[in-house]
Amino acid sequence: MEIHYLTAHQLKDRLEKRQISCTEIVEGVYLRIEEVGDRLNSYIRLEKESALSRAGEVDKLISAGSDIEDFMGIPIAIKDNICTKNITTTCASRILENYIPIYNATVIDRLESRNYILAGKANMDEFAMGSSNENSYFGTVKNPWDTDRVPGGSSGGPAVCVAAGEAVCSLGSDTGGSIRQPASLCGVVGFKPTYGMVSRYGLVAFASSLDQIGPLTRDVEDCAAMLNIICGYDRKDSTSINVEVPDYKSFLKADIKDMRIGVPKELMVEGIDREVKEAVYRIIKLVEDMGGIVEEISLPSLEYALSVYYIIAPSEASSNLSRFDGVRYGYRNVEAGALREMYRRSRAEGFGDEVKRRIMIGTYCLSAGYYDAYYEKAQRVRTLVINDFKKAFEKFDVLISPTSPTTAFKIGEKMEDPLTMYLSDICTIPVNLAGLPAISIPAGLSGSKLPIGLQIIGNVLREDNVLKVAYSLEKAIGFTGRPGL
Amino acid sequence: MKNEYEPVIGLETHVELYTNTKMFCGCRLSFGEEKNIYTCPVCLGHPGSLPVINKKAIEYAVKIALALNCKIKKYTIFHRKNYFYPDMPKNYQISQYDMPLGVGGYLDIDMGSYIRRVGITRVHMEEDTGKLLHKGTTGRISESEASIVDFNRAGTPLIEIVTEPDIRSPGEAKGYMITLRNLILFLNVSDCSMEEGSLRCDANVSVRKTCEDKIGTKNEIKNLNSFKFLQKGLEYEVKRQIKVLETGGEVIQQTRHYDSKTGTTKVLRSKEEAHDYRYFPEPDLVPIYIEDKMIEDIRKTIPELPSVKAKRFEKQHGLPKYDSSFLANNKDLSDYFEQCCRHYNNAKNIANWIMGDFSALLNKEKIIIKDSRVTPENLCKMLEIIDKGKINSKIAKAVFEEMFSTGGDPQKIIEDRGLEQISDEGLLEAIIEEVVKDNPGAVEQFREGKDKAIGFLIGRVMAKTKGKANPRIVNDIITKKLS
Incomplete structure (x- = not known):
């Protein structure tokens, strides 16, 4: 197989056997980027020069006899809302087009300590708001399985990089499905950890109580290895959980005998494509064949999850994004003659439509006289969602559902209808509201050769169950599809 | 009776705490150094940065709340207060809203002939903003070509203390501020300098006929940044409101700005223009649980407070009421006084000197007593020399002046200058x-x-x-x- 389609653990193996050098890996990936990059638009910024020079350094370390750790010398794409010191971090927004962070996100520091290689900063929906990666100031990202279709979002770039061989793996962020949904649409593995397991320090906030960084990889093994690096307490993030981090790779056992698996019926209703549903049923059959116990379960509050999300997320966003004002950094309208005008014009010209829409929704929801009816009420319903999941996990080890109700849709298809677009995240949003860990793994291809994703949801801090089921099903499904690019 | 009005005043006071570091990051607090040097991604509001609560600031806040007789909430959270202004790095201030740290306290104000008990509605924590510097010859915003922002102060821990509308005159308001300042100085958590802006005050003022129970329409007065301005500003505002009512008008709810040059208040914004701060719980911070043990530990660190101390001075040292509260209200003076009492047993004599010649010289030199060169030991030595009749009071004055300027030993000064009284x-x-x-x-x-x-x-x-x-x-x- 071409270098650019190998997984990180396969590459590690070859590095250990001296069958390949790190420089060759980076060159291989960049060759691929040059080949398909223009068609996919998955990167906002490439770091070829520094990547090659880092690769040279890592090769020296290896020939000096250094142990080869996971992701050492592996080119990784980083979503462009994760701060990289001295390297632009744009959030795919004009307002941060030239913003250069003065510090590294905690996850970047952790990767750097493992001698990873930054392949580039991956494209995304502006400020992580979107489900199709059409909301980028730097242009739409294309799905490698069909370049007329969207890759999903908001981590469209990170998903496409991994799917098309433009990076070995990537880091994305997930607020309502932004890792899992594009992973599903692009046929890769995407994981959103328990809220608080990965430090948010240096992740440009969209909705603070929902955001979580996570990996996009080619298989579950790479995913577990990446969790080993990025998970763990960080005193710079007050919401980070101070618990001992397990070795996630130790959960990679193909054994789900007697595991109890629930299927929330609210996530298998109308709006879900027939083919997607059928894929889930096929997997249910597989699970049962492997000795797992599958049952349907009802989580009645999930009906309100989307509404709750579209109050809480924009509310927090409206406040989080108010710092982009042209005063200290980022885009500023220099013609404005007065302060208010400078604010108004900088923000009007700096933000895209979807971001403005959400800022307006959020500002409205928090306004005097509306707060109780919207934000306050949404928080109460959020508690109901949490309680429904709690109850479900008394009975089940994991829950499974489609990741996305549909396969990749056509570019432009839903842009004029935000509400339909918002439905793309109907299966993933409840997970963020409850702060749960969940993965999307490829479940097969549709008739028109588009990937279908399966979501596996675990209880809080039960990444172990999620990984165990994901690993087992990955082996059983045996998905080997590659986009014909 | 029909034309007698009384003011109804409530105060909102901000106190900067002098912790080592800022409220939500590890930056040092600054004291007027080079601009923007004590800053980091957090206090500059850079994308992706997150706040972390300074535990010391919580301790200090609890200390203040306890000293103001407040109940400490065991579960408290931060809110975001959203509004755009260039001195606010995030365009929201991390503050507290409906779940403040301390509630339901009071502070007694000794007005000489009576005690006014002022209810403390709430004590809460928040972060300070940066400072705007307007470039131009006048330094005024309206006449400046550009403004620059200094973020050194951004993120400094602040405590806001809100009173009930219990204050009934501008004099009481001033008395409240002086008492509050003395109290906080005793707690050693802030330097409470109104000049430096580490103690700031806004007032809510209304007037009503003395026979009425209902509170009238209030105006908020800003920029009352000295004891004098507080009193003058309130006096003006009370007169203004009475005049409005007397001439058949209606007081309109406004935020007004006190102009110390003209001694008047001017409209800053009307009720309609008031900000909608869109408060909501700060999602980047987790709730704070304050355990009983923490409260008790902090309570133990609270020193004897002025009102208690004054009573003790009367009882223990036999000082008159005036002397007792004069000394007790000032931490430095009372500490000095008590040190003297260890060396010399006529407390009234000590008090007379501290309150008289000593204070006069301190005021003249603009220093505080603990920075003076006269040690308690030397002051007491001098008092003994006077008692023994070796010098008279007139000579003592001269001796003391020399002690004050050189820090010398009184006996030696008397000998060197041959000042000993002739009793032969x-x-x-x-x-x-x-x-x-x-x-x-x-x-x-x-x-x-x-x-x-x-x-x-x-x-x-x-x-x-x-x-x-x-x-x-x-x-x-x-x-x-x-x-």
């Missing part, structure tokens, strides 16, 4: 003999029963001895000699 009767008798001889007129008057004359004669003796003669002995000798 033989020596004095000879001088008196001369004086009597030289002033026959005065002698005659004395013998005729004019008491004034003896004063003149004593004065002559003092002049001849350069003030060193013991006036009591001189008096005795003259009286004996001439009668």
Whole structure:
């Protein structure tokens, strides 16, 4: 197989056997980027020069006899809302087009300590708001399985990089499905950890109580290895959980005998494509064949999850994004003659439509006289969602559902209808509201050769169950599809 | 009765805490150094940065709340207060809203003839903003070409103390601020300098007829940034509102700005223009649980507070009420006073010196007592020397002035300058003999029963001895000699 389609653990193996050098890996990936990059638009910024020079350094370390750790010398794409010191971090927004962070996100520091290689900063929906990666100031990202279709979002770039061989793996962020949904649409593995397991320090906030960084990889093994690096307490993030981090790779056992698996019926209703549903049923059959116990379960509050999300997320966003004002950094309208005008014009010209829409929704929801009816009420319903999941996990080890109700849709298809677009995240949003860990793994291809994703949801801090089921099903499904690019 | 109005005033006070580091990041607090040097991604509001609560600031806040007799909430959270202004790095301030740290306290204000108990509605924590510097010759925003922002102050821990509308006159408002300042200085958590802006105050003012229970429409007055301006601003505002009502008008709810140059208040914004701060719980921070043990531990660190101390001074040292509260209200003075009491047992004498000559010199030099060169030991030594009759009070004044400027030992100063009082009767008798001889007129008057004359004669003796003669002995000798 071409270098650019190998997984990180396969590459590690070859590095250990001296069958390949790190420089060759980076060159291989960049060759691929040059080949398909223009068609996919998955990167906002490439770091070829520094990547090659880092690769040279890592090769020296290896020939000096250094142990080869996971992701050492592996080119990784980083979503462009994760701060990289001295390297632009744009959030795919004009307002941060030239913003250069003065510090590294905690996850970047952790990767750097493992001698990873930054392949580039991956494209995304502006400020992580979107489900199709059409909301980028730097242009739409294309799905490698069909370049007329969207890759999903908001981590469209990170998903496409991994799917098309433009990076070995990537880091994305997930607020309502932004890792899992594009992973599903692009046929890769995407994981959103328990809220608080990965430090948010240096992740440009969209909705603070929902955001979580996570990996996009080619298989579950790479995913577990990446969790080993990025998970763990960080005193710079007050919401980070101070618990001992397990070795996630130790959960990679193909054994789900007697595991109890629930299927929330609210996530298998109308709006879900027939083919997607059928894929889930096929997997249910597989699970049962492997000795797992599958049952349907009802989580009645999930009906309100989307509404709750579209109050809480924009509310927090409206406040989080108010710092982009042209005063200290980022885009500023220099013609404005007065302060208010400078604010108004900088923000009007700096933000895209979807971001403005959400800022307006959020500002409205928090306004005097509306707060109780919207934000306050949404928080109460959020508690109901949490309680429904709690109850479900008394009975089940994991829950499974489609990741996305549909396969990749056509570019432009839903842009004029935000509400339909918002439905793309109907299966993933409840997970963020409850702060749960969940993965999307490829479940097969549709008739028109588009990937279908399966979501596996675990209880809080039960990444172990999620990984165990994901690993087992990955082996059983045996998905080997590659986009014909 | 119909035309008598009374003011109804509530105060909102901000106190900057002097912790080592800022409220939500590890940056040092600054004291007017080079601009923007104590900053980091967090206090500059850079994308992706997150706040982390400074535990020391919570401790200090609890300390203040306890000293104000507040109930401490065991579960408290931060909110975001959203509004755009260039001195606010995030365009929201992390503050507290409906779940403040402390509630339901009070502070007693000694107004001399009565005590006013002012209810404390709430004590809460928040972060300070940066400072805007307007470039231009006047430094005023309206006349400046550009403004620059200094973020050194951004993120400094702030405590806001809100009172009930219990204050009934501008004088009481001033009394409240002075009492509050003294109290916080005792707690050693802020330097409470109104000049430096570490103690700031806004007022809510309304007036009503004394026979009414209902509170009138209030105005918020900003920029009352000294004790004097607080009183003057309120006096003006109260008069203004009464005038409006007397002339048949209606007080309109506004935020007004006190202009110290004109001594008036001007409209800053109307009720309609008031901000909608869109408060919501700060999602980047987790709730704070304050355990009983923490509260008790902090309670133990609270020193004796002014009102209690004053009572003790009266009882323990037998000081009059005025002296007791004068000393007790000032931490430095009362500490100094008590140190002196360890060396010398006439407390009233100590108090007289501290409140009199000593304070006068301190005020003149604009220093505080603990920075003066007069140690409590030396002051007491001097008092003993006076008691022993070695110097009189006039000489003592001069000795003290020298102690104040050089920090010298009083005994040594007296010796070096030969200031010791002359009590040698033989020596004095000879001088008196001369004086009597030289002033026959005065002698005659004395013998005729004019008491004034003896004063003149004593004065002559003092002049001849350069003030060193013991006036009591001189008096005795003259009286004996001439009668």
